[in-house]
Amino acid sequence: xxxxxxxxxxxxxxxxxxxxxxxxxxxxxxxxxxxxxxxxxxxxxxxxxxxxxxxxxxxxxxxxxxxxxxxxxxxxxxxxxxxxxxxxxxxxxxxxxxxxxxxxxxxxxxxxxxxxxxxxxxxxxxxxxxxxxxxxxxxxxxxxxxxxxxxxxxxxxxxxxxxxxxxxxxxxxxxxxxxxxxxxxxxxxxxxxxxxxxxxxxxxxxxxxxxxxxxxxxxxxxxxxxxxxxxxxxxxxxxxxxxxxxxxxxxxxxxxxxxxxxxxxxxxxxxxxxxxxxxxxxxxxxxxxxxxxxxxxxxxxxxxxxxxxxxxx
Amino acid sequence: xxxxxxxxxxxxxxxxxxxxxxxxxxxxxxxxxxxxxxxxxxxxxxxxxxxxxxxxxxxxxxxxxxxxxxxxxxxxxxxxxxxxxxxxxxxxxxxxxxxxxxxxxxxxxxxxxxxxxxxxxxxxxxxxxxxxxxxxxxxxxxxxxxxxxxxxxxxxxxxxxxxxxxxxxxxxxxxxxxxxxxxxxxxxxxxxxxxxxxxxxxxxxxxxxxxxxxxxxxxxxxxxxxxxxxxxxxxxxxxxxxxxxxxxxxxxxxxxxxxxxxxx
Amino acid sequence: xxxxxxxxxxxxxxxxxxxxxxxxxxxxxxxxxxxxxxxxxxxxxxxxxxxxxxxxxxxxxxxxxxxxxxxxxxxxxxxxxxxxxxxxxxxxxxxxxxxxxxxxxxxxxxxxxxxxxxxxxxxxxxxxxxxxxxxxxxxxxxxxxxxxxxxxxxxxxxxxxxxxxxxxxxxxxxxxxxxxxxxxxxxxxxxxxxxxxxxxxxxxxxxxxxxxxxxxxxxxxxxxxxxxxxxxxxxxxxxxxxxxxxxxxxxxxxxxxxxxxxxxxxxxxxxxxxxxxxxxxxxxxxxxxxxxxxxxxxxxxxxxxx
Numbered sequence: 001x002x003x004x005x006x007x008x009x010x011x012x013x014x015x016x017x018x019x020x021x022x023x024x025x026x027x028x029x030x031x032x033x034x035x036x037x038x039x040x041x042x043x044x045x046x047x048x049x050x051x052x053x054x055x056x057x058x059x060x061x062x063x064x065x066x067x068x069x070x071x072x073x074x075x076x077x078x079x080x081x082x083x084x085x086x087x088x089x090x091x092x093x094x095x096x097x098x099x100x101x102x103x104x105x106x107x108x109x110x111x112x113x114x115x116x117x118x119x120x121x122x123x124x125x126x127x128x129x130x131x132x133x134x135x136x137x138x139x140x141x142x143x144x145x146x147x148x149x150x151x152x153x154x155x156x157x158x159x160x161x162x163x164x165x166x167x168x169x170x171x172x173x174x175x176x177x178x179x180x181x182x183x184x185x186x187x188x189x190x191x192x193x194x195x196x197x198x199x200x201x202x203x204x205x206x207x208x209x210x211x212x213x214x215x216x217x218x219x220x221x222x223x224x225x226x227x228x229x230x231x232x233x234x235x236x237x238x239x240x241x242x243x244x245x246x247x248x249x250x251x252x253x254x255x256x257x258x259x260x261x262x263x264x265x266x267x268x269x270x271x272x273x274x275x276x277x278x279x280x281x282x283x284x285x286x287x288x289x290x291x292x293x294x295x296x297x298x299x300x301x302x303x304x305x306x307x308x309x310x311x312x313x
Numbered sequence: 314x315x316x317x318x319x320x321x322x323x324x325x326x327x328x329x330x331x332x333x334x335x336x337x338x339x340x341x342x343x344x345x346x347x348x349x350x351x352x353x354x355x356x357x358x359x360x361x362x363x364x365x366x367x368x369x370x371x372x373x374x375x376x377x378x379x380x381x382x383x384x385x386x387x388x389x390x391x392x393x394x395x396x397x398x399x400x401x402x403x404x405x406x407x408x409x410x411x412x413x414x415x416x417x418x419x420x421x422x423x424x425x426x427x428x429x430x431x432x433x434x435x436x437x438x439x440x441x442x443x444x445x446x447x448x449x450x451x452x453x454x455x456x457x458x459x460x461x462x463x464x465x466x467x468x469x470x471x472x473x474x475x476x477x478x479x480x481x482x483x484x485x486x487x488x489x490x491x492x493x494x495x496x497x498x499x500x501x502x503x504x505x506x507x508x509x510x511x512x513x514x515x516x517x518x519x520x521x522x523x524x525x526x527x528x529x530x531x532x533x534x535x536x537x538x539x540x541x542x543x544x545x546x547x548x549x550x551x552x553x554x555x556x557x558x559x560x561x562x563x564x565x566x567x568x569x570x571x572x573x574x575x576x577x
Numbered sequence: 578x579x580x581x582x583x584x585x586x587x588x589x590x591x592x593x594x595x596x597x598x599x600x601x602x603x604x605x606x607x608x609x610x611x612x613x614x615x616x617x618x619x620x621x622x623x624x625x626x627x628x629x630x631x632x633x634x635x636x637x638x639x640x641x642x643x644x645x646x647x648x649x650x651x652x653x654x655x656x657x658x659x660x661x662x663x664x665x666x667x668x669x670x671x672x673x674x675x676x677x678x679x680x681x682x683x684x685x686x687x688x689x690x691x692x693x694x695x696x697x698x699x700x701x702x703x704x705x706x707x708x709x710x711x712x713x714x715x716x717x718x719x720x721x722x723x724x725x726x727x728x729x730x731x732x733x734x735x736x737x738x739x740x741x742x743x744x745x746x747x748x749x750x751x752x753x754x755x756x757x758x759x760x761x762x763x764x765x766x767x768x769x770x771x772x773x774x775x776x777x778x779x780x781x782x783x784x785x786x787x788x789x790x791x792x793x794x795x796x797x798x799x800x801x802x803x804x805x806x807x808x809x810x811x812x813x814x815x816x817x818x819x820x821x822x823x824x825x826x827x828x829x830x831x832x833x834x835x836x837x838x839x840x841x842x843x844x845x846x847x848x849x850x851x852x853x854x855x856x857x858x859x860x861x862x863x864x865x866x867x868x869x870x871x872x873x874x875x876x877x878x879x880x881x882x883x
Contacts, residue, residue, distance in 0.1 A: 021803070021805050022802075022803060022805055022806040022809060023805050023806065023808060023809030024809070034808075034837060035805055035808055035809070035837065038833075038834070038836075038837045039803075039804055039808065039834060039837050040805065042834070063407075063408075066405060066407050067407075068408065094828055095828055095831075096828050096829055096830075096831040096832040097832075098828070162766055162768075162769065162771070163768055167769055169767075169768050169769045169770055169803060169804060169834070170768050170832070170834060171834060172832065172833035172834040173833065174833050175833075194428065195421055195424065196421070198418055199418055199421060201405070201407050201408060202404045202405060202406075202418070203401075203403070203404045203405045205370075205401055205404075206399075206401050206404040208370065208390050209368070209394065209397075209398075209399035209401060210394055210418055210419065210421050210422065210470075210474070211390050211391040211392075211393070211394030211395070211421050211422030211474075212390060212421065213389070213390055213391070214390075237768075251409070255410075255411075256408045256409065256410055256414070257414060257417075259428065281803050281805070286792070286794075286795065286800075286802055286806045286810075287795065287800045287801060287802055288769065288800075288801045288802050288803045288806075289801075290769075290801070
């Protein structure tokens with residue numbers, strides 16, 4: 001029943017995302033309109049995939065670092081992506097895809113660096129080392145980025161920050177094709193880690209005693225979740241809040257077992273982002289709100305309601 | 314019932330890297346099915362280290378640790394978890410969980426392909442809940458349990474693994490008298506009725522003496538005495554290991570130790 | 578955090594809030610030689626005599642000083658003051674954003690001109706404390722150029738030059754060119770799409786050139802919109818302001834989502850040079866003519882089909 005509602009909510013959000021927008025499209029022409037075909041539909045689907053990725057990545061990372069406050073962007077990826085974008089602009093890398101590709105490369109660089117730091121001295125992705133390493137790498141990338149921006153004279157560069165908060169405006173069928181190719185492997189890897197993640201939440205030693213190959217699971221989960229985050233930031237910038245709150249929404253809805261929690265977080269993350277983006281595009285039309293603000297405005301009250309149910313055991 | 318030697322630690326020496334002295338020196342320990350062995354010793358005597366070596370988490374510098382005649386370090390974690398169930402001293406409960414959910418985690422090493430739960434897994438969970446007398450709590454959140462209930466739930470989770478050896482690390486720390494007794498009675502019953510082997514790490518010398526078949530007394534990394542409670546808990550032995558004058562009496566034919574007041 | 582404050586330089590100049598109209602004329606001077614001026618921070622500034630050694634801390638102020646004939650009175654400028662070329666002969670005193678009081682004082686100015694922002698108020702107070710008079714100005718719309726031109730004219734003893742700039746702007750504003758029925762969308766940034774609204778001087782330039790800004794109804798200088806909104810407004814032209822040289826369409830024009838916009842599909846781009854269109858300037862008349870020329874010379878733009 002819960003799953004029915006999760007899927008129904010997602011479908012409703014997708015319908016709203018396709019049917020509503022600042023331009024008036026008569027319902028009868030909904031399926032022929034190029035606005036719907038080329039803009040709204042790819043944007044809604046991109047919202048589903050990015051929101052879902054952030055949801056599932058957030059849920060797995062929270063269990064990996066055993067910290068309910070962990071957010072996929074906590075591990076330095078947004079700093080790396082921003083640095084990549086700034087470099088692409090500063091070095092005049094041409095082409096319509098230069099910035100997203102450079103941001104993706106930057107995020108992957110940060111991912112690799114944090115991963116390497118997490119293994120220093122046999123730390124074996126100790127959550128504390130991972131979090132500290134992530135924050136440090138993120139801060140370092142941010143400092144380099146700020147230095148480049150403030151020293152350069154190119155006016156375009158000052159707008160590089162804007163790119164990081166880009167939201168879903170870059171949605172197109174091409175973007176969708178790329179992200180659809182990137183998602184299956186990491187999502188499958190996370191779903192396959194669902195059982196050992198259940199154990200990992202208890203702590204590493206208890207997880208070992210219950211039969212989990214802790215070392216392999218941690219590496220797999222870190223790499224898969226971070227890769228999803230890197231893909232998300234490359235196509236949609238930093239969208240806050242989804243990866244932090246959606247896992248808790250998921251736990252309140254379907255419980256803490258990852259075999260249910262991970263798919264539920266994907267569905268709920270997709271729903272939240274599609275819904276938030278639809279509101280962002282329509283409520284102050286013709287202007288548009290930053291989608292990250294709307295995810296918080298929609299997500300927090302929802303979370304508060306569920307939190308009450310959750311604690312009233 | 315035929316006694317099968319499950320845990321066989323022989324003459325083990327172990328040293329942590331970067332530390333100048335051995336944490337264990339020539340210690341041996343055997344646990345067979347249908348037998349409850351208690352591991353005793355003061356803080357820092359090497360009890361937890363010995364358990365970790367026995368379970369293959371540390372490699373001994375010399376000597377051997379075998380489980381069912383195979384070196385402990387050669388077992389995959391999954392295969393080992395089907396033979397040995399451990400109730401560790403500490404674990405996190407980061408996110409809220411219900412009793413049945415946590416007991417289900419014990420089935421992890423026995424789940425079939427794709428991690429799917431089968432009828433036998435569900436049956437094993439219910440059996441484990443019954444045996445530990447926590448079936449009535451199955452739908453409760455963990456955080457609403459008392460300390461004694463919580464420990465019984467954790468033992469149920471280890472039983473859901475359907476192990477042949479149960480290892481309990483200080484299971485009665487911070488429990489009151491009644492819950493402590495209930496827990497020891499539960500472990501004894503599991504050993505007697507199910508033929509489990511059990512290794513119990515504890516501070517409580519007197520309860521260990523009353524419930525265990527054999528004791529191993531550790532002191533400063535050395536196995537100073539091993540055998541039946543009567544063999545191990547001799548006065549001069551206990552006084553030297555615990556560094557305190559004691560009197561030894563007898564109750565139910567088991568030795569009991571009473572620490573003496575130091576004359577002022 | 579979305580820090581709109583970071584949207585600087587080009588976008589920042591556009592985003593800035595502004596007093597739209599010019600509030601009355603500058604106050605009259607008192608005794609002969611001595612001046613009493615009111616600046617855009619609302620301060621009353623007294624000068625014993627018109628300034629002879631002026632430090633300008635903004636490119637637009639430097640340009641305006643040259644325009645009113647006070648160019649040879651400038652003794653300090655920012656590193657960004659590149660227009661007119663004669664400005665390059667003046668020694669620079671920093672980037673103007675975080676004014677270096679020490680470098681300014683070393684030029685022995687008798688007046689320092691600052692562009693009003695959150696940074697400049699503190700610097701103005703510091704300079705006043707050292708006995709150096711300061712004027713804080715802000716001109717985001719064309720009418721502000723007329724007012725600032727007259728103010729600077731009086732402050733530097735170039736009253737007639739200031740008046741000439743003021744009158745030129747007044748008459749420019751009073752006589753828009755005949756409509757050409759060209760509908761323009763200024764796109765400042767592509768992701769997220771940011772366009773120029775009715776609160777910007779660029780909107781005025783379009784109107785004066787006889788064109789319409791399709792986002793005139795948005796009252797702020799700039800706003801984030803979705804591509805869908807641009808599609809719905811269906812502009813004939815996409816105008817982009819660019820500092821670097823080149824006439825080719827921006828790279829984002831090749832992104833598939835932007836091809837939903839008719840003007841992008843048809844390659845109807847107006848690439849406008851940043852030195853003329855990047856800020857409101859006394860050359861607004863030139864800008865209007867340039868824009869008008871672009872619009873009338875390309876009434877049938879060559880379609881760049883994919």
